Amino acid sequence: MRFLTYQAEDGPRVAVKCGDDWCDVRSADENLPRSLKAILAAGQECLDRIAELALNAQRLDRDGLRLLPPIPGPQKIICVGLNYADHAAETGAKIPSEPLIFNKFPTALRADGDPVELPSVSDQVDYEAELVVVVGREGRNISRAEAMNHVAGYTCGHDVSARDWQKGKPGGQWLLGKSFDSFAPCGPELVTADEVADPHQLDIRLRLNGETMQDSNTRQLIFPIDKLVSYISQVCTLRAGDLIYTGTPPGVGMARRPPVFLQPGDVVEVEIDQIGLLSNKVVAAS
16 A cells, blocks of 8 residues: 645645555545554554555545655654665775664654755765654564564655765764654655555665665665664663664765765655655755
């Protein structure tokens, strides 16, 4: 199934893909959960109910919808650094023995079509295309054997990064350098895990103003999704709607000679096969 969240007059609502159309999830049954996070938390029975009702649900004009992030209010946005073998080779970095984990503040989240704002306190804002894992089932100390059962689905993500904060501040300010408002676009759709035969065999690319800057495949992931879910869950309880940005392939701006950083007016597109296309324009922060 494919879901998106959109802004309606009465607040955020969820739409599901019905053949070539999009349908309002709750138009056929207002007792269904209102948010996609709550739908995922309700489990497979709720998803089956939505599939059953979709044929009689209200059709929507997809082009006329004001999109929100698929999960507008995740409790956690967890990110993985240096997780593509070809990106590690590009930067000359040593392959890590364990996942490098950091996070973004939820206020960084933005939807497809929303602007990425360049902060006045940074002039080295970089792009990073990423596959985003959406957690569907709560768990702690999850084994690798069970980890994929906790994955609800996937979406496209853009890990925008202020390199002068991430690397140039005392001690390295990874959290702050990654968490400026608008630095976590994702979407437009959540694609459920059953729709993706192998999430470790997906072409992933980023285009800047139409020029391909990153082009790789998720087979290059150093730590696969089951390892990441299990590893992170040793520390914190993963809950439905939590987002895991799984790392970026080579071609980032800071690794280029000369470096390429985002400028007002740029358009950044993240495209992942079977998942979708995320597009955001870059603007100067007001």
